[in-house]
Amino acid sequence: MIARMLLAGTAALAVTASAAAAQVEINWWHAMGGTNGERVNKIAADFNASQDEYVVVPTYKGNYTETMTAAVAAFRAGEQPHLVQVFEVGTATMMAAKGAIYPVEQMMADAGEPFDGSAYLPAVVSYYQTPEGELLSMPFNSSTPVLWYNADALEAAGADVPKTWDDVKMAAQKLVDNGMACGFSFGWQSWVMIENFSAWHDMPMGTKENGFAGYDTEFTFNNEKLAARLQDIADMQEGKLFVYGGRRGDSLPLFTNGECGMWMNSSAYYGSIKSQAEFEFGQTMLPLDTAIADEPQNSIIGGATLWALQGHEAEEYKGLAKFLSYLSSPEVQAWWHQETGYVPITTAAYELSQSQGFYDSNPGTDTAIKQLSLNTPTPNSRGLRFGNFVQIRDVINEELEALWAGDITAQQALDNAVERGNALLRKFERTVK
Numbered sequence: 436m437i438a439r440m441l442l443a444g445t446a447a448l449a450v451t452a453s454a455a456a457a458q459v460e461i462n463w464w465h466a467m468g469g470t471n472g473e474r475v476n477k478i479a480a481d482f483n484a485s486q487d488e489y490v491v492v493p494t495y496k497g498n499y500t501e502t503m504t505a506a507v508a509a510f511r512a513g514e515q516p517h518l519v520q521v522f523e524v525g526t527a528t529m530m531a532a533k534g535a536i537y538p539v540e541q542m543m544a545d546a547g548e549p550f551d552g553s554a555y556l557p558a559v560v561s562y563y564q565t566p567e568g569e570l571l572s573m574p575f576n577s578s579t580p581v582l583w584y585n586a587d588a589l590e591a592a593g594a595d596v597p598k599t600w601d602d603v604k605m606a607a608q609k610l611v612d613n614g615m616a617c618g619f620s621f622g623w624q625s626w627v628m629i630e631n632f633s634a635w636h637d638m639p640m641g642t643k644e645n646g647f648a649g650y651d652t653e654f655t656f657n658n659e660k661l662a663a664r665l666q667d668i669a670d671m672q673e674g675k676l677f678v679y680g681g682r683r684g685d686s687l688p689l690f691t692n693g694e695c696g697m698w699m700n701s702s703a704y705y706g707s708i709k710s711q712a713e714f715e716f717g718q719t720m721l722p723l724d725t726a727i728a729d730e731p732q733n734s735i736i737g738g739a740t741l742w743a744l745q746g747h748e749a750e751e752y753k754g755l756a757k758f759l760s761y762l763s764s765p766e767v768q769a770w771w772h773q774e775t776g777y778v779p780i781t782t783a784a785y786e787l788s789q790s791q792g793f794y795d796s797n798p799g800t801d802t803a804i805k806q807l808s809l810n811t812p813t814p815n816s817r818g819l820r821f822g823n824f825v826q827i828r829d830v831i832n833e834e835l836e837a838l839w840a841g842d843i844t845a846q847q848a849l850d851n852a853v854e855r856g857n858a859l860l861r862k863f864e865r866t867v868k
Contacts, residue, residue: 458490459754462516465493466502467576468741470706474774482761489754494800499525499739500825506744510535515744517755521577522739523562524824527646529742530571531822531867537743537752540758542571546749548756549599551633553779554763558733558807562818563740566647572740573759574780576771578703579734579803580627582722586715588615588696600664600722607676610696617678618671619697620686624679625831627699628665629656634816635721636660637732646820650864654821654856657849660727666845669838682832687711701737702803705776718799720806732816738777751860769793778803822863827856 457831464502467475479491496502499522510532529536552560552570559574582603584596592613594606607618621627633640633656634795643652671677678695680686690698691711699721708716723731734771742761743755761767768784771777773793779785785804788794794801812818821827834848834855843851 458488459751460508461489461491461518461751461754461758463491463493463518463520463741464506465501465518465520466496466499466522467520468495468498470710471576471775474771478767478771479763481767482758483763486757489757490756491754500590503528503825504657507532507535510744510746513746515746517715517747517751518743518758520739521742522571523720523737524819524821524828526563526571526740527650527820527822527824527863530820531863535745536571537745538565538569538571539573539741539743542743543756543759544751546753546756548753548760550760554783556778556780556782556785556807558812559736559780560811562736572742573763574761575735575741576703576738576775576777577740577780578622578701578722578738579697579736579778580621580631580704580806581718581802581806582720583690583698583700583704583708583716583718585690585693585696586713586717588613588693588714592696594696594716596719597697597722598720598722600667603722604667604671606697607671608674611675615696616675616694618676618695619688619699620678620680620689620695621699622681622684622686623737624682624835625698625828628668628835629661629723629831630819631734632661632724633791634666634733634735634818635731636724636727637813637815639815640725640819641821644814645818647814647817650822650860650867652821652860654853654860657846657853658723659846662844662849663726664724664847665835665838665848666847669841669845672839679836701776702778703738703776706774718802720802727753731806731809733809733812734803735812735816735818736778736807773797773800776800776803778807821856821860822867823859827852827859830855830859 443715475493479493483490496505503521503525509515559577563572564570592609594609597603597606597671610618640656641652641654643649646652668677680689689695765787768779768781769787772779831852834852837843838845838848
């Protein structure tokens with residue numbers, strides 16, 4: 436009897452092992468660290484538990500730049516993953532990697548997986564489509580910058596929630612006068628203060644529809660209107676109305692620890708702020724510069740999408756397609772949106788969040804969606820498609836930091852950034868011809 440039981444157990448284990456071995460492995464490289472990395476792992480684990488044919492293996496590869504660099508190196512070595520997360524400014528570079536990418540809409544069709552492009556929010560997918568409307572990569576963690584504010588501090592200082600840049604300056608002065616260490620700060624300064632500031636005020640960053648209409652684009656953001664706004668911000672450092680805190684999310688602690696009463700950065704910091712701030716906080720739309728426009732246009736997205744890479748077996752792409760369908764489902768997207776502050780990528784996920792009462796219980800959490808959908812995007816506010824833009828953002832950061840240090844004026848900073856940026860655009864254009 437014991438021998439029969441042992442044999443039966445061994446046979447069961449063999450069947451289980453055989454089933455596990457039969458699963459097709461899908462490798463997903465991503466740039467989500469910390470709590471968001473745990474959420475990525477949960478999405479993969481839940482998909483794996485929902486079926487027994489495929490297993491998705493998520494791997495953290497560092498920040499956005501590091502992940503993209505690792506994927507490029509892996510492809511050259513013939514060791515590329517099936518799926519890689521690339522931030523939005525890497526879009527033109529990925530498009531130019533001929534033979535490396537597998538356009539996601541084509542991949543879904545080849546795998547026989549249903550796909551409806553109209554289900555996705557227009558402001559999200561338009562950034563990642565070809566001129567013919569084919570979706571190149573799958574939207575995943577899309578966000579847009581908002582104005583975060585310390586509601587307790589504004590109330591104590593007798594300041595209103597800002598709607599314009601004049602309001603920001605007035606509120607910052609009241610906050611400092613009331614004892615705060617600084618009025619406001621921001622992060623991802625190229626994205627917030629050049630890319631989105633331009634789109635919000637319907638101004639071009641460059642020619643050729645911000646790069647969508649051709650690689651032979653040139654930057655034009657060294658205009659007097661943007662220079663005036665940046666110079667005013669630089670001048671506000673003298674009274675601590677503005678304090679610079681770093682290139683990415685480095686300045687978050689300035690807001691969450693109560694030093695600065697306002698902070699401009701991604702809507703996706705919702706989870707971090709909710710867990711760290713010991714005060715009532717809120718988010719509102721980006722401020723309008725009334726010297727430039729009477730009404731805002733729309734903001735543009737940041738974050739990243741998921742790119743399928745060539746070089747794998749058809750059965751593996753079939754599993755990848757099923758995973759992307761799962762990832763885009765209303766339930767998964769609504770959960771991801773509500774946990775992180777990234778916008779839901781589909782209308783169905785947004786409507787599900789509404790019906791679940793999320794926006795009623797968490798006022799302001801639909802600000803990003805409203806900003807992105809405020810108006811039909813124009814060529815100035817659809818997004819950006821500049822080659823070498825990862826390096827160009829570093830150039831912009833360097834020039835803006837020279838401005839904050841008082842070494843150059845805002846106009847000089849923008850002129851320098853445009854000149855250096857155009858050189859990188861020409862270098863990229865030569866590589867794709």
